[in-house]
Amino acid sequence: MIVPVFNPGETFDDLVASLDRQTMPAADFEVLLCDDGSGEPTRERLDAVARERSNVRVLHLPHSGWPGTPRNEGVAAAAGEYIFFVDQDDYLFDAALEKICDYADLHSSDVIVGKEVGIGRSLPRQIFRRDIPQAVLGKDPLLEMLTPHKMFRTSFLREHDIRFPDGRVRLEDHLFVMRAYFLADTISIFASEPCYAWVKHPGSASASRIDPVTYFPHLEAVLDLVEAHTEPGRLRDKLLRHWFRGKILKRLSGRQMVKYPAAHRDRLLDVVQPLVEARFGTGVDDGLAFPNRIRAALLRADRRPELLRLAEFEVGPECHAVVTAAKWTRGGGLDLTVDVRITTGGRDAFAVEDPAPGSGRVAWVPTAALGDLPPALLQSSRGVRRETIEVLIGDEITAQERRLLTRKPKKAGPIHLAIDPLRVFGREDRARRAGLSAKIRRGGWSFETPLTADPAVLAGLSASPLLAGRTCRLIETDTGALELVREWPGGAAKDFAGRAVRRLRALRKEMTADRRR
Incomplete structure:
Protein backbone atom coordinates (compact mmCIF):
# COMPACT_ATOMS: atom_id res chain seq x y z
CA MET A 1 0.00 0.00 0.00
CA ILE A 2 1.38 3.38 -1.04
CA VAL A 3 0.44 6.52 0.92
CA PRO A 4 1.82 9.91 -0.20
CA VAL A 5 2.21 12.00 2.95
CA PHE A 6 2.83 15.69 3.61
CA ASN A 7 2.37 17.17 7.10
CA PRO A 8 -0.85 15.24 7.81
CA GLY A 9 -3.36 16.32 10.42
CA GLU A 10 -5.21 14.32 13.06
CA THR A 11 -7.19 12.36 10.44
CA PHE A 12 -4.00 10.48 9.54
CA ASP A 13 -4.54 8.53 12.77
CA ASP A 14 -7.84 7.24 11.31
CA LEU A 15 -5.95 5.80 8.35
CA VAL A 16 -3.34 4.14 10.56
CA ALA A 17 -6.06 2.67 12.78
CA SER A 18 -7.85 1.26 9.73
CA LEU A 19 -4.61 -0.45 8.64
CA ASP A 20 -4.27 -2.01 12.08
CA ARG A 21 -7.82 -3.37 11.78
CA GLN A 22 -7.30 -5.11 8.44
CA THR A 23 -8.45 -8.74 8.40
CA MET A 24 -5.49 -9.54 6.17
CA PRO A 25 -2.53 -10.53 8.38
CA ALA A 26 0.01 -7.75 8.73
CA ALA A 27 2.73 -10.10 7.47
CA ASP A 28 0.93 -10.29 4.11
CA PHE A 29 0.96 -6.58 3.22
CA GLU A 30 3.40 -3.70 3.43
CA VAL A 31 2.64 -0.01 3.89
CA LEU A 32 4.95 2.56 2.29
CA LEU A 33 4.54 6.03 3.78
CA CYS A 34 6.07 8.24 1.09
CA ASP A 35 6.91 11.48 2.88
CA ASP A 36 7.04 14.44 0.47
CA GLY A 37 9.56 16.51 2.42
CA SER A 38 7.46 17.14 5.53
CA GLY A 39 8.77 19.03 8.55
CA GLU A 40 10.65 17.37 11.38
CA PRO A 41 7.56 16.75 13.58
CA THR A 42 5.94 14.75 10.77
CA ARG A 43 9.15 12.85 10.06
CA GLU A 44 9.30 11.80 13.72
CA ARG A 45 5.59 10.93 13.71
CA LEU A 46 5.94 8.68 10.65
CA ASP A 47 9.05 7.00 12.00
CA ALA A 48 7.19 6.25 15.23
CA VAL A 49 4.35 4.61 13.26
CA ALA A 50 6.90 2.43 11.46
CA ARG A 51 8.79 1.48 14.62
CA GLU A 52 5.59 0.11 16.15
CA ARG A 53 4.62 -1.92 13.03
CA SER A 54 6.86 -4.39 11.26
CA ASN A 55 4.99 -3.99 7.94
CA VAL A 56 5.39 -0.19 7.67
CA ARG A 57 8.29 1.59 5.93
CA VAL A 58 8.86 5.31 5.57
CA LEU A 59 10.46 6.85 2.47
CA HIS A 60 11.73 10.35 3.31
CA LEU A 61 11.79 12.23 -0.01
CA PRO A 62 12.63 15.75 -1.20
CA HIS A 63 9.62 18.04 -1.37
CA SER A 64 7.86 17.95 -4.76
CA GLY A 65 4.63 19.73 -3.83
CA TRP A 66 2.26 17.18 -5.40
CA PRO A 67 1.42 13.49 -4.76
CA GLY A 68 2.61 12.15 -8.13
CA THR A 69 6.33 11.87 -7.37
CA PRO A 70 5.87 10.24 -3.92
CA ARG A 71 3.55 7.67 -5.51
CA ASN A 72 6.11 6.93 -8.21
CA GLU A 73 8.80 6.42 -5.60
CA GLY A 74 6.47 4.06 -3.78
CA VAL A 75 5.91 1.99 -6.92
CA ALA A 76 9.67 1.72 -7.43
CA ALA A 77 10.19 0.54 -3.83
CA ALA A 78 7.18 -1.79 -3.59
CA ALA A 79 7.79 -5.50 -3.00
CA GLY A 80 4.22 -6.79 -3.14
CA GLU A 81 2.26 -8.40 -5.96
CA TYR A 82 -0.27 -5.56 -5.94
CA ILE A 83 -0.15 -1.83 -5.29
CA PHE A 84 -3.02 0.04 -3.63
CA PHE A 85 -2.89 3.85 -3.59
CA VAL A 86 -4.38 5.46 -0.48
CA ASP A 87 -4.45 9.15 0.48
CA GLN A 88 -3.35 10.31 3.93
CA ASP A 89 -6.74 11.71 5.02
CA ASP A 90 -8.88 8.74 3.91
CA TYR A 91 -9.15 5.23 5.38
CA LEU A 92 -9.92 1.62 4.48
CA PHE A 93 -12.75 -0.60 5.61
CA ASP A 94 -11.61 -3.49 7.76
CA ALA A 95 -11.78 -6.31 5.18
CA ALA A 96 -10.75 -4.18 2.19
CA LEU A 97 -7.30 -5.62 1.47
CA GLU A 98 -8.28 -9.25 1.99
CA LYS A 99 -11.42 -9.03 -0.15
CA ILE A 100 -9.97 -7.03 -3.00
CA CYS A 101 -6.82 -9.17 -3.25
CA ASP A 102 -8.89 -12.37 -3.32
CA TYR A 103 -11.03 -10.87 -6.07
CA ALA A 104 -7.96 -9.85 -8.09
CA ASP A 105 -6.44 -13.32 -7.72
CA LEU A 106 -9.69 -14.95 -8.82
CA HIS A 107 -9.96 -12.90 -12.02
CA SER A 108 -6.24 -12.28 -12.84
CA SER A 109 -6.94 -8.55 -12.76
CA ASP A 110 -4.46 -5.84 -13.76
CA VAL A 111 -6.64 -3.04 -12.36
CA ILE A 112 -9.18 -3.50 -9.56
CA VAL A 113 -11.68 -0.79 -8.70
CA GLY A 114 -12.86 -1.44 -5.14
CA LYS A 115 -16.07 0.12 -3.90
CA GLU A 116 -15.56 3.66 -2.65
CA VAL A 117 -17.84 5.29 -0.09
CA GLY A 118 -18.07 9.05 0.17
CA ILE A 119 -17.75 10.54 3.65
CA GLY A 120 -19.12 14.07 3.50
CA ARG A 121 -19.32 13.89 -0.28
CA SER A 122 -21.63 12.24 -2.79
CA LEU A 123 -20.17 9.70 -5.21
CA PRO A 124 -21.48 8.14 -8.44
CA ARG A 125 -23.62 5.07 -7.80
CA GLN A 126 -23.77 3.30 -11.16
CA ILE A 127 -20.21 1.98 -11.08
CA PHE A 128 -20.73 0.11 -7.79
CA ARG A 129 -24.16 -1.43 -8.40
CA ARG A 130 -22.70 -4.87 -9.08
CA ASP A 131 -19.43 -6.76 -9.41
CA ILE A 132 -17.97 -6.72 -12.93
CA PRO A 133 -15.02 -9.16 -13.21
CA GLN A 134 -14.09 -8.03 -16.73
CA ALA A 135 -15.15 -4.42 -17.18
CA VAL A 136 -14.95 -2.88 -20.65
CA LEU A 137 -13.95 0.74 -21.22
CA GLY A 138 -16.75 2.53 -23.06
CA LYS A 139 -19.34 -0.06 -22.05
CA ASP A 140 -19.11 -0.23 -18.26
CA PRO A 141 -19.10 2.91 -16.05
CA LEU A 142 -15.34 2.94 -15.39
CA LEU A 143 -15.03 6.67 -16.02
CA GLU A 144 -17.28 7.47 -13.05
CA MET A 145 -14.32 6.96 -10.69
CA LEU A 146 -10.95 8.15 -11.96
CA THR A 147 -9.44 8.61 -8.52
CA PRO A 148 -6.15 6.77 -7.90
CA HIS A 149 -7.75 4.88 -4.98
CA LYS A 150 -7.46 1.58 -6.79
CA MET A 151 -5.34 -1.55 -6.77
CA PHE A 152 -2.95 -2.36 -9.61
CA ARG A 153 -0.84 -5.40 -10.36
CA THR A 154 2.74 -4.28 -9.68
CA SER A 155 4.27 -6.11 -12.65
CA PHE A 156 1.67 -4.53 -14.95
CA LEU A 157 2.62 -0.98 -13.89
CA ARG A 158 6.33 -1.69 -14.28
CA GLU A 159 6.04 -3.54 -17.59
CA HIS A 160 4.22 -0.60 -19.20
CA ASP A 161 6.10 2.11 -17.26
CA ILE A 162 2.82 3.61 -16.04
CA ARG A 163 3.73 6.58 -13.85
CA PHE A 164 2.16 9.69 -12.43
CA PRO A 165 3.49 12.92 -13.94
CA ASP A 166 6.08 14.55 -11.70
CA GLY A 167 5.52 18.03 -10.31
CA ARG A 168 2.32 20.06 -9.96
CA VAL A 169 0.07 18.55 -12.61
CA ARG A 170 -3.71 18.83 -12.33
CA LEU A 171 -5.72 15.72 -13.28
CA GLU A 172 -2.61 13.60 -12.72
CA ASP A 173 -4.87 10.80 -11.47
CA HIS A 174 -6.85 10.86 -14.73
CA LEU A 175 -3.65 10.54 -16.76
CA PHE A 176 -2.44 7.60 -14.68
CA VAL A 177 -5.73 5.72 -14.44
CA MET A 178 -6.70 6.20 -18.10
CA ARG A 179 -3.33 4.93 -19.30
CA ALA A 180 -3.79 1.88 -17.09
CA TYR A 181 -7.32 1.36 -18.41
CA PHE A 182 -6.14 1.47 -22.01
CA LEU A 183 -3.26 -0.97 -21.45
CA ALA A 184 -4.84 -3.45 -19.03
CA ASP A 185 -5.88 -6.93 -20.13
CA THR A 186 -8.39 -7.23 -17.28
CA ILE A 187 -10.10 -4.43 -15.35
CA SER A 188 -12.35 -5.57 -12.50
CA ILE A 189 -14.94 -3.74 -10.43
CA PHE A 190 -15.46 -5.10 -6.91
CA ALA A 191 -18.73 -3.66 -5.60
CA SER A 192 -19.90 -6.35 -3.17
CA GLU A 193 -18.39 -4.72 -0.08
CA PRO A 194 -17.12 -1.22 0.74
CA CYS A 195 -13.34 -0.92 0.50
CA TYR A 196 -12.28 2.73 0.53
CA ALA A 197 -13.65 5.70 2.50
CA TRP A 198 -13.04 8.91 0.52
CA VAL A 199 -13.33 11.69 3.08
CA LYS A 200 -14.06 15.30 2.22
CA HIS A 201 -12.27 17.85 4.40
CA PRO A 202 -12.63 21.66 4.39
CA GLY A 203 -10.23 23.33 1.98
CA SER A 204 -9.54 20.22 -0.09
CA ALA A 205 -8.20 20.78 -3.60
CA SER A 206 -11.35 19.37 -5.20
CA ALA A 207 -13.45 22.03 -3.43
CA SER A 208 -11.41 25.05 -4.59
CA ARG A 209 -12.11 27.22 -7.65
CA ILE A 210 -9.85 26.63 -10.64
CA ASP A 211 -7.88 29.18 -12.64
CA PRO A 212 -9.14 28.50 -16.19
CA VAL A 213 -5.94 29.62 -17.91
CA THR A 214 -3.73 27.21 -15.97
CA TYR A 215 -6.22 24.35 -15.45
CA PHE A 216 -7.46 23.53 -18.94
CA PRO A 217 -4.06 22.79 -20.53
CA HIS A 218 -3.93 19.86 -18.07
CA LEU A 219 -7.36 18.73 -19.30
CA GLU A 220 -6.03 18.85 -22.87
CA ALA A 221 -3.26 16.44 -21.86
CA VAL A 222 -5.96 13.93 -20.83
CA LEU A 223 -7.79 14.49 -24.12
CA ASP A 224 -4.52 13.88 -25.99
CA LEU A 225 -4.15 10.55 -24.20
CA VAL A 226 -7.69 9.48 -25.14
CA GLU A 227 -7.18 10.43 -28.78
CA ALA A 228 -3.86 8.58 -28.89
CA HIS A 229 -5.57 5.34 -27.86
CA THR A 230 -8.81 5.59 -29.88
CA GLU A 231 -9.91 6.07 -33.46
CA PRO A 232 -12.43 8.76 -34.44
CA GLY A 233 -15.94 7.48 -33.88
CA ARG A 234 -18.43 6.43 -31.22
CA LEU A 235 -15.97 5.16 -28.61
CA ARG A 236 -13.83 8.29 -28.75
CA ASP A 237 -16.91 10.54 -28.62
CA LYS A 238 -18.30 8.62 -25.66
CA LEU A 239 -15.04 8.88 -23.71
CA LEU A 240 -14.52 12.56 -24.50
CA ARG A 241 -18.11 13.26 -23.46
CA HIS A 242 -17.15 12.38 -19.88
CA TRP A 243 -14.72 15.33 -19.60
CA PHE A 244 -16.89 17.69 -21.67
CA ARG A 245 -19.78 17.08 -19.29
CA GLY A 246 -17.83 16.87 -16.01
CA LYS A 247 -15.05 19.43 -16.46
CA ILE A 248 -16.70 22.04 -18.69
CA LEU A 249 -20.51 21.90 -18.82
CA LYS A 250 -20.82 21.19 -15.09
CA ARG A 251 -18.94 24.41 -14.38
CA LEU A 252 -21.47 26.31 -16.50
CA SER A 253 -24.57 24.96 -14.77
CA GLY A 254 -26.84 25.95 -11.93
CA ARG A 255 -25.57 27.45 -8.70
CA GLN A 256 -21.92 26.99 -9.66
CA MET A 257 -22.28 29.22 -12.73
CA VAL A 258 -24.48 31.79 -10.97
CA LYS A 259 -22.17 32.29 -7.98
CA TYR A 260 -19.10 33.13 -10.12
CA PRO A 261 -18.04 36.78 -10.08
CA ALA A 262 -18.69 38.23 -13.53
CA ALA A 263 -14.97 38.59 -14.26
CA HIS A 264 -14.28 34.93 -13.44
CA ARG A 265 -17.26 33.79 -15.52
CA ASP A 266 -16.01 35.75 -18.55
CA ARG A 267 -12.47 34.43 -18.04
CA LEU A 268 -13.81 30.86 -17.89
CA LEU A 269 -15.88 31.26 -21.05
CA ASP A 270 -12.98 32.94 -22.86
CA VAL A 271 -10.96 29.75 -22.30
CA VAL A 272 -13.52 26.97 -22.74
CA GLN A 273 -15.45 28.24 -25.77
CA PRO A 274 -12.50 27.94 -28.22
CA LEU A 275 -11.37 24.77 -26.43
CA VAL A 276 -14.73 23.12 -27.10
CA GLU A 277 -14.63 24.10 -30.76
CA ALA A 278 -11.13 22.68 -31.14
CA ARG A 279 -11.37 19.47 -29.10
CA PHE A 280 -14.98 18.25 -28.96
CA GLY A 281 -16.75 17.39 -32.20
CA THR A 282 -20.52 17.70 -32.40
CA GLY A 283 -20.79 13.91 -32.09
CA VAL A 284 -19.81 14.35 -28.45
CA ASP A 285 -23.01 16.34 -27.89
CA ASP A 286 -25.30 13.54 -29.11
CA GLY A 287 -25.20 11.50 -25.89
CA LEU A 288 -25.67 14.45 -23.55
CA ALA A 289 -28.76 14.82 -21.38
CA PHE A 290 -31.33 17.37 -22.57
CA PRO A 291 -30.15 20.37 -20.45
CA ASN A 292 -26.51 19.79 -21.38
CA ARG A 293 -27.40 19.60 -25.08
CA ILE A 294 -28.92 23.05 -24.73
CA ARG A 295 -25.90 24.26 -22.75
CA ALA A 296 -23.42 22.85 -25.29
CA ALA A 297 -25.21 24.50 -28.22
CA LEU A 298 -25.29 27.87 -26.43
CA LEU A 299 -21.61 27.52 -25.57
CA ARG A 300 -20.64 26.66 -29.14
CA ALA A 301 -22.60 29.71 -30.35
CA ASP A 302 -20.95 31.85 -27.62
CA ARG A 303 -24.39 32.96 -26.37
CA ARG A 304 -23.26 33.99 -22.90
CA PRO A 305 -26.37 35.79 -21.64
CA GLU A 306 -28.51 32.74 -22.45
CA LEU A 307 -26.02 30.44 -20.71
CA LEU A 308 -26.31 32.52 -17.55
CA ARG A 309 -30.12 32.64 -17.74
CA LEU A 310 -30.23 28.85 -18.11
CA ALA A 311 -28.07 28.47 -15.00
CA GLU A 312 -30.27 30.94 -13.09
CA PHE A 313 -33.34 28.90 -14.05
CA GLU A 314 -31.69 25.73 -12.70
CA VAL A 315 -31.28 27.31 -9.27
CA GLY A 316 -34.96 28.18 -8.97
CA PRO A 317 -37.19 25.05 -9.21
CA GLU A 318 -38.72 23.62 -6.07
CA ASP A 339 -47.20 12.97 -6.10
CA VAL A 340 -44.08 14.68 -7.48
CA ARG A 341 -44.23 18.35 -8.37
CA ILE A 342 -41.38 20.48 -9.71
CA THR A 343 -42.36 24.12 -10.01
CA THR A 344 -40.81 27.51 -10.56
CA GLY A 345 -42.71 30.73 -10.03
CA GLY A 346 -45.83 28.71 -9.27
CA ARG A 347 -45.93 26.88 -12.62
CA ASP A 348 -44.68 23.52 -13.89
CA ALA A 349 -40.95 23.96 -14.49
CA PHE A 350 -40.97 21.36 -17.27
CA ALA A 351 -44.18 21.99 -19.17
CA VAL A 352 -44.09 20.64 -22.73
CA GLU A 353 -46.06 21.09 -25.92
CA ASP A 354 -46.37 19.13 -29.16
CA PRO A 355 -45.04 21.42 -31.92
CA ALA A 356 -45.84 18.95 -34.71
CA PRO A 357 -48.54 16.39 -33.83
CA GLY A 358 -47.54 12.88 -34.80
CA SER A 359 -43.82 13.69 -35.03
CA GLY A 360 -42.98 11.87 -31.81
CA ARG A 361 -41.19 14.99 -30.56
CA VAL A 362 -42.11 17.40 -27.80
CA ALA A 363 -40.83 20.86 -26.99
CA TRP A 364 -40.01 22.21 -23.56
CA VAL A 365 -41.86 25.44 -22.78
CA PRO A 366 -39.38 27.35 -20.60
CA THR A 367 -40.31 30.16 -18.26
CA ALA A 368 -40.27 33.74 -19.54
CA ALA A 369 -37.18 34.43 -17.46
CA LEU A 370 -35.12 32.32 -19.86
CA GLY A 371 -35.89 34.61 -22.76
CA ASP A 372 -36.05 33.42 -26.35
CA LEU A 373 -34.02 30.25 -26.68
CA PRO A 374 -33.69 28.83 -30.21
CA PRO A 375 -36.79 26.61 -30.79
CA ALA A 376 -34.69 23.78 -32.24
CA LEU A 377 -32.85 23.47 -28.90
CA LEU A 378 -36.07 22.93 -26.99
CA GLN A 379 -37.30 19.95 -29.03
CA SER A 380 -36.54 16.38 -28.10
CA SER A 381 -37.85 12.90 -28.83
CA ARG A 382 -36.45 11.81 -25.48
CA GLY A 383 -35.22 13.32 -22.27
Missing part, protein backbone atom coordinates in the same frame (compact mmCIF):
# COMPACT_ATOMS: atom_id res chain seq x y z
CA CYS A 319 -39.27 19.87 -5.88
CA HIS A 320 -41.81 18.22 -3.59
CA ALA A 321 -42.55 14.48 -3.25
CA VAL A 322 -45.74 14.10 -1.21
CA VAL A 323 -47.22 10.79 -0.10
CA THR A 324 -50.95 11.04 -0.85
CA ALA A 325 -51.87 7.46 0.15
CA ALA A 326 -50.24 4.73 2.22
CA LYS A 327 -51.26 1.19 3.18
CA TRP A 328 -49.70 -2.01 4.46
CA THR A 329 -50.09 -5.16 2.39
CA ARG A 330 -50.72 -8.65 3.77
CA GLY A 331 -47.29 -9.67 2.50
CA GLY A 332 -45.54 -7.13 4.73
CA GLY A 333 -44.89 -4.34 2.23
CA LEU A 334 -45.72 -0.66 2.57
CA ASP A 335 -47.42 0.70 -0.57
CA LEU A 336 -47.07 4.45 -1.11
CA THR A 337 -48.65 6.72 -3.70
CA VAL A 338 -46.41 9.73 -4.31
CA VAL A 384 -37.56 16.20 -21.56
CA ARG A 385 -40.42 13.92 -20.49
CA ARG A 386 -38.31 11.14 -19.02
CA GLU A 387 -38.60 10.71 -15.28
CA THR A 388 -36.90 8.49 -12.73
CA ILE A 389 -37.52 8.37 -9.00
CA GLU A 390 -35.12 6.75 -6.54
CA VAL A 391 -36.10 6.21 -2.92
CA LEU A 392 -33.11 6.78 -0.65
CA ILE A 393 -32.65 5.56 2.90
CA GLY A 394 -30.79 7.65 5.47
CA ASP A 395 -28.87 5.26 7.72
CA GLU A 396 -29.23 6.28 11.38
CA ILE A 397 -25.88 4.74 12.40
CA THR A 398 -23.54 5.58 9.49
CA ALA A 399 -25.31 8.82 8.44
CA GLN A 400 -24.89 7.61 4.86
CA GLU A 401 -27.59 7.37 2.20
CA ARG A 402 -28.24 4.25 0.17
CA ARG A 403 -30.62 3.53 -2.68
CA LEU A 404 -33.61 1.36 -1.79
CA LEU A 405 -35.47 1.22 -5.09
CA THR A 406 -35.78 2.87 -8.50
CA ARG A 407 -38.90 3.45 -10.59
CA LYS A 408 -39.32 4.79 -14.11
CA PRO A 409 -42.99 5.70 -14.55
CA LYS A 410 -44.36 5.09 -18.04
CA LYS A 411 -46.88 7.92 -17.83
CA ALA A 412 -47.41 11.17 -15.98
CA GLY A 413 -49.32 11.20 -12.71
CA PRO A 414 -48.99 9.68 -9.23
CA ILE A 415 -46.15 7.22 -8.71
CA HIS A 416 -46.70 3.94 -6.86
CA LEU A 417 -43.87 2.65 -4.68
CA ALA A 418 -43.60 -0.60 -2.72
CA ILE A 419 -41.26 -0.47 0.29
CA ASP A 420 -40.16 -3.61 2.11
CA PRO A 421 -39.16 -2.84 5.72
CA LEU A 422 -36.90 -5.90 5.74
CA ARG A 423 -34.87 -4.29 2.94
CA VAL A 424 -34.84 -0.93 4.72
CA PHE A 425 -33.39 -2.60 7.82
CA GLY A 426 -30.89 -5.39 7.08
CA ARG A 427 -30.53 -8.61 9.02
CA GLU A 428 -27.61 -7.27 11.10
CA ASP A 429 -28.87 -3.68 11.17
CA ARG A 430 -29.19 -2.18 14.65
CA ALA A 431 -30.84 1.07 13.54
CA ARG A 432 -34.26 2.00 14.92
CA ARG A 433 -35.18 4.54 12.26
CA ALA A 434 -34.51 5.37 8.62
CA GLY A 435 -35.19 8.66 6.86
CA LEU A 436 -36.97 8.47 3.50
CA SER A 437 -36.05 10.81 0.67
CA ALA A 438 -36.45 10.83 -3.09
CA LYS A 439 -34.06 11.65 -5.89
CA ILE A 440 -36.04 12.80 -8.91
CA ARG A 441 -34.63 13.00 -12.42
CA ARG A 442 -36.88 14.80 -14.86
CA GLY A 443 -35.94 16.21 -18.22
CA GLY A 444 -32.27 15.58 -17.47
CA TRP A 445 -32.30 17.67 -14.29
CA SER A 446 -31.92 16.07 -10.83
CA PHE A 447 -33.55 17.03 -7.54
CA GLU A 448 -33.36 15.48 -4.09
CA THR A 449 -36.10 16.05 -1.56
CA PRO A 450 -37.45 14.41 1.61
CA LEU A 451 -40.63 12.40 1.30
CA THR A 452 -43.45 14.21 3.09
CA ALA A 453 -47.12 13.41 3.77
CA ASP A 454 -50.33 14.99 4.94
CA PRO A 455 -50.87 14.13 8.64
CA ALA A 456 -54.26 12.61 7.71
CA VAL A 457 -52.49 10.01 5.54
CA LEU A 458 -50.29 8.94 8.45
CA ALA A 459 -53.19 8.96 10.90
CA GLY A 460 -55.13 6.58 8.66
CA LEU A 461 -52.28 4.08 8.27
CA SER A 462 -52.93 0.79 10.06
CA ALA A 463 -50.40 -1.12 12.17
CA SER A 464 -47.73 -3.04 10.27
CA PRO A 465 -48.58 -6.74 9.69
CA LEU A 466 -46.62 -9.70 11.00
CA LEU A 467 -44.76 -10.25 7.72
CA ALA A 468 -43.32 -6.71 7.84
CA GLY A 469 -40.99 -7.99 10.58
CA ARG A 470 -40.51 -5.88 13.68
CA THR A 471 -43.44 -3.53 14.25
CA CYS A 472 -42.94 -0.43 12.06
CA ARG A 473 -44.52 3.02 11.99
CA LEU A 474 -44.31 5.71 9.34
CA ILE A 475 -43.90 9.03 11.18
CA GLU A 476 -43.37 12.70 10.42
CA THR A 477 -40.30 14.38 11.96
CA ASP A 478 -40.11 17.96 13.23
CA THR A 479 -38.94 19.05 9.76
CA GLY A 480 -41.89 17.41 8.03
CA ALA A 481 -39.81 14.61 6.51
CA LEU A 482 -40.93 10.98 6.78
CA GLU A 483 -39.11 8.29 8.73
CA LEU A 484 -39.76 4.59 9.08
CA VAL A 485 -39.37 3.71 12.78
CA ARG A 486 -39.30 0.13 14.03
CA GLU A 487 -39.46 -1.75 17.31
CA TRP A 488 -35.95 -2.41 18.71
CA PRO A 489 -34.44 -4.55 20.16
CA GLY A 490 -37.64 -6.61 20.56
CA GLY A 491 -39.49 -8.25 17.71
CA ALA A 492 -36.73 -10.58 16.52
CA ALA A 493 -39.21 -13.43 16.05
CA LYS A 494 -41.30 -11.26 13.72
CA ASP A 495 -38.21 -10.46 11.65
CA PHE A 496 -37.36 -14.16 11.45
CA ALA A 497 -40.88 -15.02 10.29
CA GLY A 498 -40.93 -12.27 7.67
CA ARG A 499 -37.56 -13.26 6.21
CA ALA A 500 -38.51 -16.96 6.19
CA VAL A 501 -41.64 -16.26 4.18
CA ARG A 502 -39.68 -14.15 1.70
CA ARG A 503 -37.18 -16.97 1.21
CA LEU A 504 -40.07 -19.36 0.49
CA ARG A 505 -41.52 -16.92 -2.04
CA ALA A 506 -38.17 -16.62 -3.80
CA LEU A 507 -37.80 -20.42 -3.88
CA ARG A 508 -41.26 -20.84 -5.40
CA LYS A 509 -40.44 -18.29 -8.10
CA GLU A 510 -37.25 -20.15 -8.97
CA MET A 511 -39.09 -23.47 -9.16
CA THR A 512 -41.80 -21.96 -11.37
CA ALA A 513 -39.18 -20.45 -13.67
CA ASP A 514 -37.37 -23.79 -13.89
CA ARG A 515 -40.59 -25.57 -14.88
CA ARG A 516 -41.27 -23.02 -17.61
CA ARG A 517 -37.78 -23.49 -19.00
